[in-house]
Amino acid sequence: MLGSRVEAEDAAQEALVQAWRGLSTFRGESAFSTWLYRIVTNRCLNFRAARPPTEVPPDVLIDRDSDPPEALERSERLHALARGLLQLSAEQRAALVLRELEGMSYEEIGQVLGVTVPAVKGRIHRARLALLQASGTWR
Amino acid sequence: MALTGGLTRPPCGAELAPLIAQVAEGATADDPAHQAECPYCQAALSHIRELWSDVRALADLPVRAPRGLPGRVLARVSGPAGAVTLPDATRGHTRVSEGVLAGVAREAAQAMPAVAFASVLAHAAGAGSVVLRVRLVTAYGPSLSVLAAAVREQIVTHVGRMTGVRVTEVHVSVEDLATPDA
Numbered sequence: 001m002l003g004s005r006v007e008a009e010d011a012a013q014e015a016l017v018q019a020w021r022g023l024s025t026f027r028g029e030s031a032f033s034t035w036l037y038r039i040v041t042n043r044c045l046n047f048r049a050a051r052p053p054t055e056v057p058p059d060v061l062i063d064r065d066s067d068p069p070e071a072l073e074r075s076e077r078l079h080a081l082a083r084g085l086l087q088l089s090a091e092q093r094a095a096l097v098l099r100e101l102e103g104m105s106y107e108e109i110g111q112v113l114g115v116t117v118p119a120v121k122g123r124i125h126r127a128r129l130a131l132l133q134a135s136g137t138w139r
Numbered sequence: 140m141a142l143t144g145g146l147t148r149p150p151c152g153a154e155l156a157p158l159i160a161q162v163a164e165g166a167t168a169d170d171p172a173h174q175a176e177c178p179y180c181q182a183a184l185s186h187i188r189e190l191w192s193d194v195r196a197l198a199d200l201p202v203r204a205p206r207g208l209p210g211r212v213l214a215r216v217s218g219p220a221g222a223v224t225l226p227d228a229t230r231g232h233t234r235v236s237e238g239v240l241a242g243v244a245r246e247a248a249q250a251m252p253a254v255a256f257a258s259v260l261a262h263a264a265g266a267g268s269v270v271l272r273v274r275l276v277t278a279y280g281p282s283l284s285v286l287a288a289a290v291r292e293q294i295v296t297h298v299g300r301m302t303g304v305r306v307t308e309v310h311v312s313v314e315d316l317a318t319p320d321a
Contacts, residue, residue, distance in 0.1 A: 009205045016212040021221065021262065024272075074196065081193045100163075101198045128159050132146040135190050 001044045001097050003086045011047060015040040030111045037104070038112045041094055048090040084134050092127035099124050146186055149179035162187045163194075221263040223304045235302050237261040240269050244306075247297035248290050253278045255317035257290075268305040269298070276315040287311040 002008050019039050026035050085093055091113075098109045109120045148155050153174070160166040162184065174180045222234040240261040248257035256276040264270045271294060277286055291309040298306050 009208065012205070013208060013211055016208075020212070024262070024270075077193050078197050078200070081197055100194055103198070125156055125160065128163055129156055131194075132159060132187060132190050133155070135145050 001041070001094060002048065003082065007047065008044075011040065011043045015043045018043070031108075034108050034111050037098070037102070037108075038114075041098070041112050045090050045094060081131075084131050087134055088127050088130055092123050092130065095120055095123040096127040096131070146183070146190065149177070149183045151177050151179040153177070153180050153183070155183070158183055159187055159191075162191050223263045223267060223269050225303050226267040233303075235304055237263055237269070240298060240302060240304055241271070243298050243301050244271050244273065244294045244309075247294050248273060248275065251290060251293060253281045253286050254290065264307055267303070268307045270308045270310075271298075271306060272310045272312070274312050274314045276317050277313055279316050279318055283313055287313070 002011060015036075019036055022039070026032065030038075085096070088096065094113060095109055098104045098112060099106075104112070106117045106120045106124075109124075110117045113120065115123075146155065149158075151173075154169070157166065157169045158180070161168055168174045174184075222236040223240065225233040225235065238261070241259040244259040244261065245257050248254050248259070254275055255278055258274045260272040262270045262272075273290065273294065275287075275290065277283065290311055294309050295306045298304060
């Protein structure tokens with residue numbers, strides 16, 4: 001979502017504090033996890049709006065148990081993909097991350113982002129297309 | 140693994156978006172008959188599948204909560220309480236802590252004859268406003284709905300006048316009755 005481990009930790013911490021303070025505003029209109037996702041996602045989007053992404057390469061965790069050469073290539077590919085994700089607009093990236101990395105349904109994503117299901121689908125389709133079309137610059 | 144160049148629309152004229160949806164979502168092909176015969180579509184599909192496997196691999200990476208995150212969050216939520224910043228600051232800001240707002244509201248409620256005891260929690264609600272939760276022990280007798288409304292009115296007026304903070308909500312909960320002999 002943010003492309004930076006440090007920023008993600010900050011966002012997670014701030015979002016949890018905010019959720020705790022705002023616990024009484026949770027009205028049970030959506031699943032608790034969806035409510036929490038909304039707080040975290042909004043925090044990330046606001047953060048990104050205030051500070052455009054830096055050129056710092058994205059942090060990707062590597063599975064250290066794999067074969068070293070294989071792990072290295074995999075890690076390079078995933079870094080490249082993460083850089084591709086950072087090229088998307090924050091709104092497209094948020095929708096795509098919630099869908100592909102968090103495995104949420106279009107309905108849930110709509111609740112998190114506060115947009116309609118067709119709008120979510122549109123965003124995700126455009127994000128996938130942009131991501132794959134930019135894939136030549138991954139490596 | 141030796142792919143170069145970005146994904147481009149196949150020369151047969153098929154749209155990329157439906158092909159991607161086919162791989163990413165298991166959507167059905169727009170034109171299965173054409174696709175089965177078309178080498179360009181097949182090449183594009185296999186290119187997409189390979190690229191998409193990276194997305195799946197990224198999704199499968201384990202995510203570990205940062206070390207110490209729960210501790211830091213708890214330190215924040217139990218640390219210094221929040222405060223409301225008053226609007227229309229011209230030469231420096233004025234902040235009123237939640238504890239002060241709760242105290243003012245409590246005094247206002249307890250000054251009412253029908254209120255035997257009041258306890259108040261204040262939550263800063265942003266933009267110079269506060270939400271209050273009031274728990275009451277009331278005298279036996281008056282209509283509770285009338286009393287609650289009166290307490291609400293009294294608190295809003297009093298807090299507003301004394302602190303300049305706008306009270307947006309007052310949630311009143313009557314917890315107990317004070318009997319005359321107690």
